[in-house]
Amino acid sequence: MASFRVKGGNRLKGSIVPQGAKNEALQIISAVLLTSEPVHIHKIPNIRDVIKLIDLLADLGVQIEKTDEESYRFTAKDVNLKFLDTEDFKEKASSLRGSIMILGPLLARYGTGKMPRPGGDKIGRRRLDTHFVGFQKLGAQFDYDAKNSFYTVSGKLKGTYMHLDEASVTGTANIIMAAVLAEGLTTIYNAACEPYIQQLCNMLVRMGARIEGIGSNLLKIEGVESLGGTDHTMLPDMIEIGSFIGLAAMTRSEITIKDARIDMLGIIPDTFRRLGIKLEFRGDDIYVPAQEHYEIESFIDGSILTIADAIWPGFTPDLLSIVLVTATQAKGTVLIHQKMFESRLFFVDKLIDMGAQIILCDPHRATVIGLDRAFDLKGISMTSPDIRAGVSLLIAALSADGTSTIHNVEQIDRGYQFIDKRLKALGADIERF
Ligand SMILES: CC(=O)N[C@H]1[C@@H](OP(=O)(O)OP(=O)(O)OC[C@H]2O[C@@H](n3ccc(=O)[nH]c3=O)[C@H](O)[C@@H]2O)O[C@H](CO)[C@@H](O)[C@@H]1O
Numbered sequence: 126m127a128s129f130r131v132k133g134g135n136r137l138k139g140s141i142v143p144q145g146a147k148n149e150a151l152q153i154i155s156a157v158l159l160t161s162e163p164v165h166i167h168k169i170p171n172i173r174d175v176i177k178l179i180d181l182l183a184d185l186g187v188q189i190e191k192t193d194e195e196s197y198r199f200t201a202k203d204v205n206l207k208f209l210d211t212e213d214f215k216e217k218a219s220s221l222r223g224s225i226m227i228l229g230p231l232l233a234r235y236g237t238g239k240m241p242r243p244g245g246d247k248i249g250r251r252r253l254d255t256h257f258v259g260f261q262k263l264g265a266q267f268d269y270d271a272k273n274s275f276y277t278v279s280g281k282l283k284g285t286y287m288h289l290d291e292a293s294v295t296g297t298a299n300i301i302m303a304a305v306l307a308e309g310l311t312t313i314y315n316a317a318c319e320p321y322i323q324q325l326c327n328m329l330v331r332m333g334a335r336i337e338g339i340g341s342n343l344l345k346i347e348g349v350e351s352l353g354g355t356d357h358t359m360l361p362d363m364i365e366i367g368s369f370i371g372l373a374a375m376t377r378s379e380i381t382i383k384d385a386r387i388d389m390l391g392i393i394p395d396t397f398r399r400l401g402i403k404l405e406f407r408g409d410d411i412y413v414p415a416q417e418h419y420e421i422e423s424f425i426d427g428s429i430l431t432i433a434d435a436i437w438p439g440f441t442p443d444l445l446s447i448v449l450v451t452a453t454q455a456k457g458t459v460l461i462h463q464k465m466f467e468s469r470l471f472f473v474d475k476l477i478d479m480g481a482q483i484i485l486c487d488p489h490r491a492t493v494i495g496l497d498r499a500f501d502l503k504g505i506s507m508t509s510p511d512i513r514a515g516v517s518l519l520i521a522a523l524s525a526d527g528t529s530t531i532h533n534v535e536q537i538d539r540g541y542q543f544i545d546k547r548l549k550a551l552g553a554d555i556e557r558f
């Protein structure tokens with residue numbers, strides 16, 4: 126188990142380039158299984174979950190060539206489906222959430238797909254019903270071996286109308302990837318439409334898929350016989366961008382986030398602005414000036430601001446922990462409402478130990494009463510429970526008085542590329558041990 130030793134209090138300064146988006150990469154890399162032709166993908170983040178997925182594809186027989194630091198060419202000509210029956214597959218596929226998205230492509234192209242219960246953050250119940258109900262609606266047979274938590278889907282797919290019970294991100298991606306090769310028209314209503322999904326759809330269209338409604342919650346997909354190769358470049362990771370905004374505000378730092386694709390950030394910049402954080406758009410860069418104080422807005426009627434997660438184009442749940450930690454040094458009060466996940470707010474105990482004023486109202490809601498720098502948080506020893514809580518604790522530690530130790534930073538490495546090295550380059554005092 127790796128750890129970070131963080132000496133807080135340094136002001137950071139400089140420019141940082143966001144990595145390619147983690148959750149987009151997991152979809153896009155899965156989609157290479159849909160074609161026998163080469164798919165050349167750029168801006169692939171060098172993070173644990175993505176490396177694990179690439180390894181899984183290599184085990185399945187996909188030819189993989191690293192063409193530069195952040196680019197790989199994938200050719201899924203001869204896929205070895207026997208690997209799906211091995212213990213090795215079960216172990217590897219169950220170690221990340223994103224692996225679930227190889228199911229749709231395998232089912233569509235080979236008529237069969239298997240998967241153990243996938244891994245990912247332990248942040249509450251994470252059901253997969255949307256994925257499997259969608260596959261079944263497309264005509265697939267579904268079997269669940271409850272004893273071994275093993276899912277199997279098989280059959281020839283036929284387009285249909287479906288209204289998803291929830292706008293699941295990975296569920297929508299999986300169903301889209303199945304439908305592009307199904308016979309006839311598939312209509313997906315209540316589809317997720319995150320930038321990750323838009324990017325996936327745009328890539329599939331370049332591969333020859335016929336998809337209408339990209340960016341909306343109503344997708345119409347006319348199945349085609351086969352798909353060809355393409356080139357694809359990942360968007361900058363919007364969750365990293367939000368994390369850097371929070372980090373800059375908490376540590377009174379002046380940071381420029383380069384090439385942020387501001388047009389794809391939705392409500393994220395305005396949500397940080399509601400905490401009182403000043404942001405300037407300079408071309409496609411986001412400049413965050415050093416800020417001694419920032420004041421949380423109230424609603425127009427004077428009531429306390431609530432920041433809640435919602436499906437896109439609402440505010441992503443993956444940034445709520447970062448908003449929460451950032452609010453601890455703001456002036457004012459905010460209610461953080463994590464609607465989607467049940468166990469994502471428990472990390473606030475550690476912030477409370479550091480001196481933050483937070484009331485955990487219930488598993489979904491926490492009220493943060495900002496300290497307005499009346500005093501610094503103090504460094505403590507803590508363990509990173511999940512990827513975004515981990516980064517929030519890192520931000521708290523970097524702003525704190527004294528030294529903190531954060532254990533289990535593999536959680537952070539799942540989604541933030543070389544984070545210690547990149548923050549050190551901005552002046553952070555952080556050691557991995
Ligand atoms: C690998 C990957 O891409 N992971 C992301 C993906 O996970 P993932 O695709 O697993 O998440 P889902 O979108 O399926 O669901 C997330 C949670 O929200 C709930 N839910 C979802 C939709 C809805 O309309 N109502 C509702 O309550 C689900 O029951 C679940 O508890 O999307 C999540 C939601 O943005 C992100 O936190 C994860 O980082």
Ligand SMILES: C=C(OP(=O)(O)O)C(=O)O
Pocket residue numbers: 147148174221222223244245246443512513540
């Ligand atoms: C919850 C997340 O990831 P995963 O779905 O891979 O667990 C996340 O990226 O914040």
